[in-house]
Amino acid sequence: MTERAGVGDKGPAASTWKQGATFVDVNNNGLLDIYVCRFAAPNLLYINQGDGTFREEAAARGLAVNDASVMAAFCDYDRDGWLDVFIQTKHP
């Protein structure tokens, strides 16, 4: 299930420390996407494809934060209709 959905990182990537996970619909298509915080590695954003699979698009969407992210919280902070994100980090 995990592998078919495409959210299981494999090989060396799997050994990267991961911390927080958030279900969030970042592209407003009605399908929940997954944002994974990682340590000393770019964070991952799995976009829900609608067919039960995900595709990792953190870099393309500008959310590949490379830090010691712990947890991310999404909300429309400034009420402009666009989702914002608050990422708690600790400098590596």
Add this chain to the structure above:
Amino acid sequence: MHLPSKGCVLIVDAPHAPIAPRDHSLRLHDPLVARVVVLGHDQPALAVPVAGWGRTGPPWRPRGRRSRHRRPASPLAVSTATVISSAHSGRIIQARGENLKGLFIEDSAMSAGAERVEAIVWWISRKEGSGFRLSQSILTPFGNLPFFEHHVHRCEGLWPIRRSESQEIHQDSRCGRSGDPGAAAFPPWQFKRGSGRPIGGRNGVEKGWEHLEKPLAPRSGPRGATLFKVMPARDTGIVTENRYSDPEMWARRYSEFETGAIGTGIAIGDYDGDGRPDIFVVSKAESCRLFRNLGTGNSRT
């Protein structure tokens, strides 16, 4: 000057948060107004103002080296810091300053010749009531204070209560009765049993503070059925093991691991839109797992 001291309380009165975000230590250049209260043993407390230390350097010349800093003149009156109470055994400390943003020292240790005092301080906002707000560990430059003993103090519990009826305290001639109008704004506190008699107060030095020795009520528990029930893993199929298998965790990256990267995450959401919440579990050093809720009482990973 030799003081048979029982410990000290650091009162920090800073307009902005004085805690450096990263190393949790007070930096010398932080704008800071602080006072140190020394709890004397069977004698009035001594308040040592160290105001302005943040701007002008350490309040006392560091031992063994020439310092260009001068001890600053303090704009603070010593009497603004009042020791409220301290256990007879020296285990609980509480203090207050007039413009106190908050403090409570859990653990302060002094040793002979120590130039630093380590303490864990609970910051309490007077405006926001009496709850604990934040606990921080601070490391305070503290050289050349007249301490020659090693003391450890631990705060065991603090709760706001109504004004005390403790006869023992009232009859203690060394504890001044309340006449302080500011006392009502900051409620008195209760100590656990065994906190003992306050020291350091003589002739009304301790104003407006009383404490009550009374055991806490037993911890409450559920009185009936709760809204939750345990679902065994063999029924739900949700089995995930989080192995901390990266050897770097115990070697090169131990500091990073210990100071912030322990722990993993979990998220619950309906990713497939079938109306049933699914679970995404992060593994620390292995592949993450997505559990899809099939609605049959078990999930599939």
